Amino acid sequence: MKTVPIVQIGLGGVGRVLVQQILAHREALASRYGFRFDYVALADRASLRARRNGLAVPELEAALAAKAAGQRLSVTGGTAGMTWRSLALTQTSIFVDVSAAAGHHQALAERVTAGHRVVLANKKPLSADYPAFQALTAHGATRYEATVGAGLPVISTLQGLLDSGDTLTCIEAAMSGTLGFLCTALEAGQPLSAAVREAHRLGYTEPDPRDDLSGADVGRKALILARTCGLPWAPEQIAPEPWFPAALAQVSLAEFMARLEELDAPFAARVAEAQTVGGALRYVATISAVGASVGLRVLPSDHPLASLRGPDNLFSFTTARYAERPLVVRGPGAGQAVTAAGVLADLVATARELVAALNV
Ligand SMILES: NC(=O)c1ccc[n+]([C@@H]2O[C@H](COP(=O)([O-])OP(=O)(O)OC[C@H]3O[C@@H](n4cnc5c(N)ncnc54)[C@H](OP(=O)(O)O)[C@@H]3O)[C@@H](O)[C@H]2O)c1
Incomplete structure (x- = not known):
């Protein structure tokens, strides 16, 4: 043996x-x-x-x-x-x-x-x-x-597409279970502060929720996807949109948790804005040869990412071969x-x- x-x-x-x-x-x-x-x-x-x-x-x-x-x-x-x-x-x-x-x-x-x-x-x-x-x-x-x-077949799907001669137009993805959970809670009318505290209590966030709310983890994943496509990007070329202002980045964890209510009104306004146009607020990474964006976006209700609920992930690959309807990988994107x-x-x-x- x-x-x-x-x-x-x-x-x-x-x-x-x-x-x-x-x-x-x-x-x-x-x-x-x-x-x-x-x-x-x-x-x-x-x-x-x-x-x-x-x-x-x-x-x-x-x-x-x-x-x-x-x-x-x-x-x-x-x-x-x-x-x-x-x-x-x-x-x-x-x-x-x-x-x-x-x-x-x-x-x-x-x-x-x-x-x-x-x-x-x-x-x-x-x-x-x-x-x-x-x-x-x-x-x-x-x-x-x-x-x-x-455990989702994301990298292997992307490598399989590229290895078989397909060319990438763009990847759109919701790839943070934690931020997906928060988006669903916001849509259900929960204030952000309550949603973050619940996610923290359930162990869905890192011990310091700012590690999730900074978007850095999604930024790292977007960089790995881009580099898998052969894009020689430096980490600084992806700047994720954080969920909190710079002033709250430097305070202690206890102070951050105590000041979460400061985020409620701005987030309620963003949810209301999305709902006015019948859209859905999602934390989305978009990657193409010309660059990447990682942040909160209002998506039309028929967008594949708009149908996501809770902590599931979704990866949508639009390529030369999958031009009219993207190839989609969807499912639980975390868990031991x-x-x-x-x-x-x-x-x-x-x-x-x-x-x-x-x-x-
Ligand atoms: N959990 C998920 O759903 C998930 C999904 C996808 C990817 N991941 C990734 O998988 C990895 C593990 O996640 P986890 O949830 O198991 O994390 P975790 O529970 O925090 O465990 C991390 C482990 O890494 C060890 N460690 C830290 N620094 C080290 C070092 N310098 N040298 C050797 N070991 C070191 C820690 O050692 P001590 O025991 O001594 O502290 C601990 O055993 C992370 O990178 C995470 O991003 C996790």
Whole structure:
């Protein structure tokens, strides 16, 4: 049986579900494809648990239990202060980044240059400078389906269109579950302050809701889509419209939450304006060769994005081939299980390539 070593960076909500999914499907994958995933290392932000010939199931389960309890990997035999960057690997391995960390795109690119492969749910390595994106994605070395739309087939659909000779006219997308939830609440007549507090309470927002309301996450996804189309854009070329004024960007989280009511009147006015023309207010990313816009837009009621409700995502690809009616991908664009499944599908596709290359 061939083994495919995995180094996993991040053991948060998605990372822990990914380990569980791999353990649950490992035997089925072995009998279907003749390889077996072996975890040679797990990393959180401050420690590393590694074993050259693969961590045993009880070791993985202990690591999951420790992380679920909010502990460091070092409490279950990991080494505090050590990171995946220092790992010496003798076999071609897959680095799977399910962290939310910034700043290690260069280290991942070096692993790609050394012949290893990368699978990402983390958007940040692909939304740093363009040369880093190129280095990471050279020769298809990195798969990143889960960075945009979680488990939905967004990147693979776009790549399939382009690889088969189609040309992009534009992508229109609503790709934040959190902001979609807020748009639906606003349309139902809720004040923005109440909707944000409810989303915060339900865990739909980041701990600081401004991380969602700034639009930065949508901006990163738009940049990844643009770069997937071959557009060599710098991060500054996409400027998402924030949901709050600059004055509220600098205050503490507690003060921001206390001052949310200041946003109610302006948002009520925007909803009323949309409803006057029979339209729908949506947070939309539009990407074409000439540029991208990311912000709140009033859409006509027959627009595909106007029919969206709640946290679902929708991606509409208008191309030379799909000119009259766009190709649409729609569904849940967040959630630990669907995101981990998107990552696992990328891992399996990458492992199959590695195993096929060994057989050549
Ligand atoms: N949740 C979703 O629905 C969804 C959908 C699509 C994409 N994603 C992306 O998937 C990633 C993971 O999401 P999540 O919800 O699992 O996040 P999370 O629960 O916040 O977990 C993040 C994990 O990353 C680890 N980490 C942070 N900095 C690190 C570093 N420098 N080196 C190594 N590990 C580090 C954290 O370590 P500690 O445990 O030590 O804090 C934690 O284990 C994010 O990039 C997110 O944007 C999530």
